[in-house]
Amino acid sequence: MIHTEKQHPKFERTLIIIKPDGIQRGLIGEITKRYERTGLKLIAMKMMLPTSDLVEKHYTIDPEWKRLVGEKTIKSAQAKGHAPIHEDPAIAGDMILDILKKYLTSGPVVAMVWQGMHAVEIVRKITGSTEPLSSGVGTIRGDFVIDSYKTSNDDGRAVRNLVHASSSVKDAEDEINHWFKQEEVFKYALVQEKILYDVNLDGIME
Ligand code: GDP
Ligand code: MG
Numbered sequence: 001m002i003h004t005e006k007q008h009p010k011f012e013r014t015l016i017i018i019k020p021d022g023i024q025r026g027l028i029g030e031i032t033k034r035y036e037r038t039g040l041k042l043i044a045m046k047m048m049l050p051t052s053d054l055v056e057k058h059y060t061i062d063p064e065w066k067r068l069v070g071e072k073t074i075k076s077a078q079a080k081g082h083a084p085i086h087e088d089p090a091i092a093g094d095m096i097l098d099i100l101k102k103y104l105t106s107g108p109v110v111a112m113v114w115q116g117m118h119a120v121e122i123v124r125k126i127t128g129s130t131e132p133l134s135s136g137v138g139t140i141r142g143d144f145v146i147d148s149y150k151t152s153n154d155d156g157r158a159v160r161n162l163v164h165a166s167s168s169v170k171d172a173e174d175e176i177n178h179w180f181k182q183e184e185v186f187k188y189a190l191v192q193e194k195i196l197y198d199v200n201l202d203g204i205m206e
Pocket of ligand 2: 165167
């Protein structure tokens with residue numbers, strides 16, 4: 001299928017939030033570099049102190065998120081043979097949302113929008129899975145954090161994992177509109193897009 005210019009996959013976008021621990025650990029540059037060097041294009045970026053309301057709305061954009069995160073934490077606790085944060089997925093989801101509000105409002109964060117082919121999946125792959133203890137080597141969460149579900153649950157706090165990354169194209173669009181005004185998101189060309197997306201590879205040779 002030939003893509004029309006407007007619907008081409010190069011316009012896919014995703015939201016990244018460098019969480020307060022990412023800022024405190026001095027990892028803004030390291031984290032940004034890892035997304036930047038893939039070829040994705042940074043189209044928005046700002047530092048801000050999120051409000052509790054902003055964080056709550058962010059995590060409840062997907063009405064299923066609370067139940068899903070509750071089910072996920074119970075499953076993972078069962079697999080490892082320790083007690084979950086709560087037996088009921090809905091209550092576990094509420095508890096996780098509560099500790100997330102504390103985590104994300106504790107200090108400034110850096111919010112970014114990245115654009116390019118497969119932006120959502122590429123960014124999730126580089127970011128690594130939610131729990132740093134089991135995130136892959138080479139991912140941001142695997143390389144720079146030592147936290148686990150068990151310890152964070154026992155201590156009654158959110159898993160510290162440096163970044164938020166959108167988990168679907170639909171969530172990404174909703175999240176971008178939640179964190180950024182339209183005029184804060186830039187439409188511009190990057191020179192390297194020619195080699196990433198051009199079909200003909202003309203214009204290299206002199
Ligand atoms: P993500 O998409 O990989 O960030 O994971 P989720 O959307 O499932 O969860 C959002 C955030 O909540 C995670 O990044 C963690 O900071 C935190 N979190 C998720 N699950 C748990 C959990 O089971 N226990 C604790 N303490 N925190 C959690
Ligand atoms: Mg998520």
